[in-house]
Amino acid sequence: xxxxxxxxxxxxxxxxxxxxxxxxxxxxxxxxxxxxxxxxxxxxxxxxxxxxxxxxxxxxxxxxxxxxxxxxxxxxxxxxxxxxxxxxxxxxxxx
Numbered sequence: 428x429x430x431x432x433x434x435x436x437x438x439x440x441x442x443x444x445x446x447x448x449x450x451x452x453x454x455x456x457x458x459x460x461x462x463x464x465x466x467x468x469x470x471x472x473x474x475x476x477x478x479x480x481x482x483x484x485x486x487x488x489x490x491x492x493x494x495x496x497x498x499x500x501x502x503x504x505x506x507x508x509x510x511x512x513x514x515x516x517x518x519x520x521x522x
Contacts, residue, residue, distance in 0.1 A: 450478035450481065451478050453478065453485050454478045457484055458477050458481055493519070497515060498516065
């Protein structure tokens with residue numbers, strides 16, 4: 428019996444929702460209920476909103492997934508063209 432992982436979604440929420448709605452959705456998914464409900468109303472001047480905190484957690488995870496995808500493609504490309512695979516790795520590692 429072969430177990431296959433579920434296919435990855437092709438379209439994520441960032442393409443459908445606007446930036447403000449997407450940040451709010453991230454806050455709803457990633458932050459605790461007290462953080463979302465109580466602390467959301469108490470943003471001090473110069474403070475960071477819950478949506479911004481959720482976005483800070485989301486960006487590194489997204490970059491990590493991107494690098495994982497690129498390295499998978501580069502491993503497959505290394506079989507036929509090692510130079511292009513190395514160039515792909517270097518291009519993805521640039522900030």
